[in-house]
Amino acid sequence: MALLNDNYLKLKAGYLFPEIGRRVKAFTEAHPEAAARLIRCGIGDVTEPLPPVVVAALHRAVDEMAQRSTFRGYGPEQGYDFLRSAIAQNDYRSQGMDIADDEIFVSDGSKCDCGAILDILGDRNRIAISDPVYPVYVDTNVMVGHTGSADVSGAYEGLVYLPCTPQNGFIPEPPKEAVDVIYLCSPNNPTGAAATRPQLEAWVAYALRHGSILLFDAAYEAYITQAGVPHSIYEIPGARECAIEFRSFSKNGGFTGTRCAFTVVPKSLKARTGTGESMALHPLWSRRMTTKFNGVPYIVQRAAEALYSTEGRAQVRGLIEHYLGNAAVLVAGAKAAGLTVFGGVNAPYIWVATPAGNTSWQAFDRILSEAHVVITPGSGFGSKGEGYFRVSAFNSRANAEEVARRLQGLRW
Numbered sequence: 001m002a003l004l005n006d007n008y009l010k011l012k013a014g015y016l017f018p019e020i021g022r023r024v025k026a027f028t029e030a031h032p033e034a035a036a037r038l039i040r041c042g043i044g045d046v047t048e049p050l051p052p053v054v055v056a057a058l059h060r061a062v063d064e065m066a067q068r069s070t071f072r073g074y075g076p077e078q079g080y081d082f083l084r085s086a087i088a089q090n091d092y093r094s095q096g097m098d099i100a101d102d103e104i105f106v107s108d109g110s111k112c113d114c115g116a117i118l119d120i121l122g123d124r125n126r127i128a129i130s131d132p133v134y135p136v137y138v139d140t141n142v143m144v145g146h147t148g149s150a151d152v153s154g155a156y157e158g159l160v161y162l163p164c165t166p167q168n169g170f171i172p173e174p175p176k177e178a179v180d181v182i183y184l185c186s187p188n189n190p191t192g193a194a195a196t197r198p199q200l201e202a203w204v205a206y207a208l209r210h211g212s213i214l215l216f217d218a219a220y221e222a223y224i225t226q227a228g229v230p231h232s233i234y235e236i237p238g239a240r241e242c243a244i245e246f247r248s249f250s251k252n253g254g255f256t257g258t259r260c261a262f263t264v265v266p267k268s269l270k271a272r273t274g275t276g277e278s279m280a281l282h283p284l285w286s287r288r289m290t291t292k293f294n295g296v297p298y299i300v301q302r303a304a305e306a307l308y309s310t311e312g313r314a315q316v317r318g319l320i321e322h323y324l325g326n327a328a329v330l331v332a333g334a335k336a337a338g339l340t341v342f343g344g345v346n347a348p349y350i351w352v353a354t355p356a357g358n359t360s361w362q363a364f365d366r367i368l369s370e371a372h373v374v375i376t377p378g379s380g381f382g383s384k385g386e387g388y389f390r391v392s393a394f395n396s397r398a399n400a401e402e403v404a405r406r407l408q409g410l411r412w
């Protein structure tokens with residue numbers, strides 16, 4: 001009989017969001033009258049339609065696909081030059097960062113790339129992750145056998161957990177020990193905290209000292225409102241030698257269902273071979289993409305390119321302001337309800353301490369059954385997320401205002 005991948009058996013029962021979906025389904029089936037009132041602030045999925053520049057670019061590109069003379073088949077696996085160049089120029093070079101067009105790899109999502117990147121890294125690295133953390137970083141490492149089993153708190157043997165608490169502003173500090181690969185996410189999912197320049201400088205210095213690699217997830221960079229907060233790890237000198245950056249069009253251009261993202265792998269980034277030589281990772285990632293990926297659809301890449309036009313930028317700004325406006329409404333509502341609230345300023349998430357000693361899942365169940373609002377229990381993001389819940393600001397303004405009201409109606 002064929003063997004399965006035993007590592008999958010170490011995973012906790014379900015990926016967090018399907019588990020939430022299962023509980024919500026059970027609740028609405030048992031209480032059909034509540035289903036119509038339900039407001040979803042769980043998964044961070046955008047709600048507003050695609051920006052008009054994107055819709056127009058999609059139509060134009062579809063028309064090209066309808067003509068023999070402009071039809072496209074397979075595209076370059078790393079992305080079309082027009083999009084790689086628009087990204088490198090607008091997101092990096094125009095901001096003073098030295099990133100070449102061919103250091104940009106266009107993909108169908110940062111979640112996919114965060115998992116896929118493990119293909120080009122060795123399997124004996126010491127891996128550090130924040131706690132709480134976006135579960136994909138952990139689960140993808142479990143799936144490829146980089147960990148032992150989980151303990152009762154859900155912590156996997158072999159991973160180094162970096163606690164994120166109110167005391168450190170939910171930004172992890174470099175550990176005393178040497179680790180090889182570190183996942184950083186700023187602005188952070190789930191806590192909404194954004195790392196300052198000195199904090200990122202400390203991480204780059206640590207990585208250069210230990211020969212480590214920072215896997216920097218900047219999917220929410222467009223939500224940064226505070227001046228001086230870095231939008232990219234490459235704003236920090238030395239990061240080209242120690243960091244890979246993941247970015248996405250999901251949360252700025254509303255592409256969660258359209259699918260387009262990119263990963264930056266600088267040519268100067270090196271890692272060690274089994275025999276101790278230092279080698280660049282860029283050719284390995286390029287090789288991985290050409291072998292396992294056939295590129296993002298042409299029409300989608302044209303749509304992403306449109307986000308960099310003058311109107312595109314203004315329309316993205318409008319979307320971000322809408323969601324951050326919701327975040328402000330939710331923060332104010334939760335505070336008025338007497339709750340302790342973090343985040344929501346540089347990120348579309350608010351991170352709330354559960355009141356009255358409730359666990360995260362108890363708070364989830366109460367908010368679902370009494371307020372008919374779906375949130376995400378903090379413990380789903382790691383043991384240090386216990387005692388918190390996350391509210392997503394991706395919604396209509398009317399829904400955000402209604403959630404703010406309902407939170408105030410709860411008696412804990």
Ligand code: MLT
Pocket residue numbers: 042043044045111189
């Ligand atoms: C979340 O809710 O944490 C996000 O939607 C996850 C993601 O972007 O994959």
